[in-house]
Amino acid sequence: MQSIQENTFTEPISPSIVTAENKATLGSEIESTRWGWFPAIALLDAFALMMTATAYTLQRNSSQWGAVLFWVSLLIIFVPIAYRLLSSSIARRERVGLVVVLGLALYLVKILHSPLDFTFYDEFLHWNTTNHIIQSGRLFTDNTISPVSSLYPGLEIITSAFANMSGLSVVESGIIILGIGRIALMLGLYLFYERITTSAQIGGVAAILYAANSNFIFFDSQFSYESLSLPIALTLLFWVAYANRKPLRNFVQHILLMLPLIAALTITHHLTSYVIVGILALWAVVAFFKNRKSGDWLHLGVIALITFAIVFGWSKYVGNTTNAYLEPVIRNGVNEFSGLIMDENHGRELFRGSNGQVSPLWERVVGIGAVVLILVILPFGLFEIVRSPFQQSFLGKRINRLRYGLLQSWQRYRNNALAFTLAIMVLLYPLMQGFRLTSSGWEIANRSSEFLFWAIAFVLTIGFFSLKGIPFIRPIWKVAFVVCASVIFLGGTISGWPPWARLPGTYLVSADTRSIEPEGISAAKWAGDYLSPNSRISADRINTLLLAVYGNLRPVTHLADDTYLSSVFFAPVIGNNERELMSRVDLKYIFVDRRLSTSLPLVGVYFEGGEPNDNEYTEPIPLASLEKFDHVANVDEVFNDGTISIYDVSRLHVNP
Amino acid sequence: MLTRKPIQLLIIAVVTLVAAAIILLDINIPLVRPLLTLFLILAVGHTTLLAWGNHLALRGVVRVLMTIMLGITLVMVSGFILNFSTWGLVTRTWVFFIAAIIFFNSLVALLRKQTASDVPTTSIQTWKLELNARQFILLALAVVVTGASFIVARNGAFTEPTAQFSQFWMVPDTTVNTSQAVVGVKNEEQQPLTYRVVVMQGTNVLQEFPSISLAPNETWQTKYDLAAVTDTTVPVEAVLYRGDDQTEPYRTVNLWLQ
Numbered sequence: 001m002q003s004i005q006e007n008t009f010t011e012p013i014s015p016s017i018v019t020a021e022n023k024a025t026l027g028s029e030i031e032s033t034r035w036g037w038f039p040a041i042a043l044l045d046a047f048a049l050m051m052t053a054t055a056y057t058l059q060r061n062s063s064q065w066g067a068v069l070f071w072v073s074l075l076i077i078f079v080p081i082a083y084r085l086l087s088s089s090i091a092r093r094e095r096v097g098l099v100v101v102l103g104l105a106l107y108l109v110k111i112l113h114s115p116l117d118f119t120f121y122d123e124f125l126h127w128n129t130t131n132h133i134i135q136s137g138r139l140f141t142d143n144t145i146s147p148v149s150s151l152y153p154g155l156e157i158i159t160s161a162f163a164n165m166s167g168l169s170v171v172e173s174g175i176i177i178l179g180i181g182r183i184a185l186m187l188g189l190y191l192f193y194e195r196i197t198t199s200a201q202i203g204g205v206a207a208i209l210y211a212a213n214s215n216f217i218f219f220d221s222q223f224s225y226e227s228l229s230l231p232i233a234l235t236l237l238f239w240v241a242y243a244n245r246k247p248l249r250n251f252v253q254h255i256l257l258m259l260p261l262i263a264a265l266t267i268t269h270h271l272t273s274y275v276i277v278g279i280l281a282l283w284a285v286v287a288f289f290k291n292r293k294s295g296d297w298l299h300l301g302v303i304a305l306i307t308f309a310i311v312f313g314w315s316k317y318v319g320n321t322t323n324a325y326l327e328p329v330i331r332n333g334v335n336e337f338s339g340l341i342m343d344e345n346h347g348r349e350l351f352r353g354s355n356g357q358v359s360p361l362w363e364r365v366v367g368i369g370a371v372v373l374i375l376v377i378l379p380f381g382l383f384e385i386v387r388s389p390f391q392q393s394f395l396g397k398r399i400n401r402l403r404y405g406l407l408q409s410w411q412r413y414r415n416n417a418l419a420f421t422l423a424i425m426v427l428l429y430p431l432m433q434g435f436r437l438t439s440s441g442w443e444i445a446n447r448s449s450e451f452l453f454w455a456i457a458f459v460l461t462i463g464f465f466s467l468k469g470i471p472f473i474r475p476i477w478k479v480a481f482v483v484c485a486s487v488i489f490l491g492g493t494i495s496g497w498p499p500w501a502r503l504p505g506t507y508l509v510s511a512d513t514r515s516i517e518p519e520g521i522s523a524a525k526w527a528g529d530y531l532s533p534n535s536r537i538s539a540d541r542i543n544t545l546l547l548a549v550y551g552n553l554r555p556v557t558h559l560a561d562d563t564y565l566s567s568v569f570f571a572p573v574i575g576n577n578e579r580e581l582m583s584r585v586d587l588k589y590i591f592v593d594r595r596l597s598t599s600l601p602l603v604g605v606y607f608e609g610g611e612p613n614d615n616e617y618t619e620p621i622p623l624a625s626l627e628k629f630d631h632v633a634n635v636d637e638v639f640n641d642g643t644i645s646i647y648d649v650s651r652l653h654v655n656p
Numbered sequence: 657m658l659t660r661k662p663i664q665l666l667i668i669a670v671v672t673l674v675a676a677a678i679i680l681l682d683i684n685i686p687l688v689r690p691l692l693t694l695f696l697i698l699a700v701g702h703t704t705l706l707a708w709g710n711h712l713a714l715r716g717v718v719r720v721l722m723t724i725m726l727g728i729t730l731v732m733v734s735g736f737i738l739n740f741s742t743w744g745l746v747t748r749t750w751v752f753f754i755a756a757i758i759f760f761n762s763l764v765a766l767l768r769k770q771t772a773s774d775v776p777t778t779s780i781q782t783w784k785l786e787l788n789a790r791q792f793i794l795l796a797l798a799v800v801v802t803g804a805s806f807i808v809a810r811n812g813a814f815t816e817p818t819a820q821f822s823q824f825w826m827v828p829d830t831t832v833n834t835s836q837a838v839v840g841v842k843n844e845e846q847q848p849l850t851y852r853v854v855v856m857q858g859t860n861v862l863q864e865f866p867s868i869s870l871a872p873n874e875t876w877q878t879k880y881d882l883a884a885v886t887d888t889t890v891p892v893e894a895v896l897y898r899g900d901d902q903t904e905p906y907r908t909v910n911l912w913l914q
Contacts, residue, residue: 035787039794046801053805057812096717108802112809137744139736157735157745158697158728161754164747165679166693176690180724187721228728235725242718250712257709257726264729267736504813518818522844530827530838633912636891640907641823641844651912 036094038101041080045105048076053112059503066503074493075486077105078211082485085204086478095204096190102208103186107179110221113504114513117171121512123223124545125149130156130170131549134163140318144560145548151319154268155228174223181231182221188234193458195241196418206461212370212489213453214496220450229269230450233276236261237454240280240303241418244296251299255306262307266314273311275451280304282424287417296417334441363494370491371433373484374460378426381463385416385423425455436495446496460488500602509620510601515542520593523644524550530638531589531646538565539591540606543644547591556585558608566611572625574632574652583653589638590629590647597623661706665762668699672758676751696754701727703761710765730757820845824907826855826894829879837911839894840877843870850899851906855880858890888913 051073059066081098084090114120118127125146132141133156143150155177163173189210194203210216220227236258243254266273284300291297359367432448435441464484468477493502501513508514520543527537528551537553538544544555558564563585568578569592581587596606597620604615629635629647639646675692678685701723705714714722734753735745743749787795821844829836841851853865862885868876885892891910898906 035791039787039791039798042798043794043801046798046805049802050805050808053809053812056809060812060816108805112805114813115806115809116813133745137746139739139745153735154732157732160745161731161735161750162690162693162697164745165696165750166690167682167684168690172690176694177728180694180728184721184724184728187717188725191717191721232725232729235721238721253709253712257704257712257722260726260729260733263736264732267732504816506817507819519821519844522823522842526823526825526842530825532830636911637909638827638911639823639825640909641821642907643819643821651914 034091034094035097036090037080037084038094038097041084041098042101044080045077045101048073049105049108049112051076052109056112056504059505062506070503071490074106074109074217074490077102077109078208078489079482079486082205082208083478083482085201085208086481088201092200095200096187099190099204099207100183100186102211103182104179106211106217107182107221110218111175113218117516118174118223119504119513119516120218120222120224121545123174124549126155126223126225127170127174128545128548129153130159130163130174131552133157133160134170135552142554142560143548144555144557145544147559148270148319149225152225152267152269154232154264155223155225157267158228159223171223178221178223178227181228185231185234188231188238189457192234192238192241192454193461195238196416196422196458202461202465205464206457209457209460209485209488210453212457212485212492214446214449214492216450216496217493218497218502219446225269226272226450229265229272232261232265232268233272234454236265236276237279240283240300244299255303258303259306262310266310270315270319271447272451273307273314277304277308277311279421279425280307283417283421286421286424290417290420300417357500359494359499363499366487367491367494370488370495373488373491374456375430375433377460377463377467377484378429378456379463380466381459381461382423382426384462384466385419385459419458422455422458425452426459428452429456449492449496498602507595508602509596509599510541510603510606512542512603514602516546519641519643520546521550523591523639523641523646526639527551527553527589527591527646535588536586537589537591537646538568538585538587540569540593540596541601541603541608543591543593553589556587558610561585564608564610566607569607570612570621570625571628572622573628579652582649586653588648588650590649592626592629592645592647594623594626594643594645596621597626662766665703665706665766668703669759669762671695672699672755676755679747679751696751696758697727697731698723699727699758700730700754700761701725703758703765704730706765707761707768708764710768820847822849822851822896822898822907824894824896824909826892826909826911828911835883836879836881837892838877839880840875841868841870841896842875843872846872848872851876852897852899852902854895854897855892856895857885857887857892862892882911882913885913 051069055066055069055073057066058069081102085095085098118124125143126149128145129141129143129149132143132150133139133153139153139157140150149156155174159170159174159177162168162177163170166173168176186207189207190203192203193206194200197203197206220230239254239258239261243251243258265276280300281304284297284304287294287297287300428448429452432445432452435445464481467473473480500508500511505514507517524543524546527535527547531537531551531553533552534554536556537547537551538556539547544557547553548555556563556565563581565581565585565587568574568581568590571578599620600617604617605611606621629645629649630637632652634651636648637645638648671692672695675696678689678692683689704726705712705719705722709722731754734750734757738745738749738753741749823842823844824840826837826839829838839853839855841853843849843851848869848871851868851870853868854861855863863880865878870876882892891912893908893910895905896907897904
C-alpha cells in the first residue's frame, strides 16, 4: 500500500481514492526526498530579516523609508513560500521546512523590533510574574499589574526553569522558549491540516494561510501566555485527530499522552483552554450526527469531558478572577454591538486611532480588501465541505462542476466530522467583523482571530483549491492565489496592530511599546535601588509597568486594589477626596511623568481603563495638575530628572 | 544482541549528568549551558515517548512535535508539583526533578520488552538530513545572515537618539541614621559635565558641593546630616546647578522634616 512519505500515517491511503490524476503526484512525493527550494528560500528570508532590521533602524532615526522597507520585507518572506507550496510535486520535508521557516521568520520580525528587552505592554505583565517566581521560588505570587497572570503561570514556569538552569536572563529565556513554541506551532498546524485532508499540499498551504491572522506577527509572538498556549492547543487538536480512529487500547494510551498537554494548556491560558473545550465538544456533537456508527463521537466525548473537567476545575478553584477579567470586555463589546444594530450609537470609525490619526489609504484598501477576499472565498470552501456527503447522490452528480488537484474532496470530507466542525466555526467570522465596528467589541473581534483562523485557513484553502477547477481561473490560478493570500496576509497585519506600534520610533505618550524608553527605565531602576522594596507607588499606565519590572516595587492598580487613583493626578489641587483615596490604598509614592501633558494618550487612557474621559480625551492632561505636588506641604520630592518626579505622599493620608 | 536503544539511553543519561553537574556547579560556559538546558527539556519529551509511547510508532515530524511539546508541558506540570514541595522552584530542585524524570523514563524504556519494531524506528537514529554541500552552505549562510540582522537591530536600538537628562535625588537614609539624607546626581546627558549642589533651607545655605565632575553614566552621591536642622515648617531643599549655567537651578528636590 502506498502511503505519504515518512510514514506519518500508520494507515495507508485507500486505493479507491488514488485516481489517475493524483497517482503520479503521490509517487513523486514518495520518491522525492529532496529539500528543493528550501535552503534558497531560507537564505532569502534571512536577507528579508536583514531588511526588516534595517527598516527598524531607519525608523528609529525618523526616516520615511523604514515603513516601506518593512512591508517589502514581509512580502519577501511570505510570497516565495506561498508560491512554492502550491506546487504539487515537491517533497513533504520541503513543505514542512518552508512552513517552519515562515513561522520562524515572522517570529523574528517581532524579536528584531525589540532586540534589547521586552517592550510590549502584555510582556511586562508576564515578565513581572516570572521575576516573582524566580525571586520567591513559588507560584501564585501577588502581581498587581496582572493578577490573572499569576493564576495561569504555565509560560512563566517553563521560562523561569530555563532561566534558572541556563543562567540566561528572563528576556533571553522567554525568546528561546517562544521560538521553540513557534516551531511547534507551525509543525502542529501543518500536521493538523494534513491529517484532516490527507494532503501534504493542502496541509502546507493552510498552515501558511494561518499566518495571515491579524495577531500572528506581533500579538502571538510576544512574551505572553497566549503565545505559548497556541502551540499546546494545536498539538492537542492534532493529537486528538491522530488518536481518534485508533483501537481502544491504543486510544487509552494516546489519552495518557494527551493529559500533560491538557494540564499544561489549562495552567497556561484561560481563553485558549475555553476555546479548546468548545471545539472538542462541538466536534463530538458533529461526529455524533455525522458518523455515529464509527464510534468517534464517544472517543471525542470522553476527551472533551476530561478537558472540560480539568479546565473547569482550575477556573473555579484557582483562576477564579478570570471572569472578572474577561466579563467586562465581553459585556461592553456585546452591549455596544447591539447598540450599533439598534442605531443607538455610531460605532467606531475604522482605521482612526484614539489620537485622531488616520491610516494611509493603501492600508485601508488592503485591510478591507483582505476581509472582502475572505468573505468571498470562504463560501467556496464551505460548499466543498458541506456538499461532500451528497456527491454520489443524483443531485450531487448533476451539480458537480468543481474538481481540484490531489484527492477528490468528497472522499475526504464525506465522513469527516472535524472538517464539518471547522466549517461551522467559520460561520462566526462575519459576526466578528461586525464587532470590529465598535470600540469595545474590536478587542473581541481581534482576539478571536487566532482561534477562528484555525478554521478559516482550512476552509479558505479548500475554497482556493476548488476555484482551480473553474476554466477561466485555472491558467492564472497560482498567481491569483499568491496575490490574494498576500493581500489577506498584509491586511491581517494591518488590522491587528496599530501603525504607530508596528515599527520602533521616538517616544509617544501612553503608546505602549513607543513609550518604553531609557529615561523611564532609568527612573524605575533608581526607584528600585533607593525606595523600600515593595513600596506602594502610583504611576501612569506605562511607568507602572516599568516600576513593577525594573523597580521591583508594588504599583497600586485598580485590578489589584479595586481603587482608581487617576483622579489624584487629574485634580488641580489635593483635596480631601484625593487624600482619602491615597489613604485607602496606603500609598507611599506618586510617580509623575510630565510628558503626559504634551499629547493625547495614543491608547486612549493615561492610567487605566475606567479613568475620567477614558477614550474621550480632547485635550492632554494639564501640566499644572501634574506639577501640583511641588507646592504641597509635607510632600517630599525625592527624585527629579526634569521630566519625571517621584513624591513621598505618605504624610498626606487622612487620619482615621 | 546489543540494540541501539540502550546506547541511545546511555548517551542521554551521560549528557544529563554532565548538564546537571554544570548547572549545579554554576559553571558559565557561553552557549553550552543554555544548549544543555534545552537538551534537558527535550530529553524529557524524548524519553517519555521512548518509555510510554514507543509502541505507537511515531516517526518523523509527528515525533519531533510530540518530543518538543511533551518536554515543555511536562516541565510545566513539574513546576506545578514543585510548588507544593518544601524547596520550591529553584535551580537545584529543577535539575534534580528533571533529571529524575529522564532517568526514570530511561529505565522504563530500557526495561520494556524490546520487539523487532522498537529498535529501528526510534526516530533519531533513522533521521537523515540528505543535504548536499550546496544546500548546507545555503542554510549556513541563512543562519549567519539572520545573526547579522540581530546585530543590525541591536545596534540600531543602542544608537537610537534618546533624551539627555540628569537624575537628582535626596532621600532619607534608612540604613543607619534616620537624620541623614542621601543626596546624589547621575549624569545621563551623554557628555561629561560639571555640577554644583547646594543644600539649603529657605534662603539659608546649609552645605555646598561646588564642583562635581561626572563622565556620562557616572554617579556622585553623599550623605548629609540633617540633625542640626530644627525648623520643620520649611522643607530642606537640594538644588542642582549644571556646569554651563551656574545661576539658574537645573533640578530641585526637597525633604520635609518631621
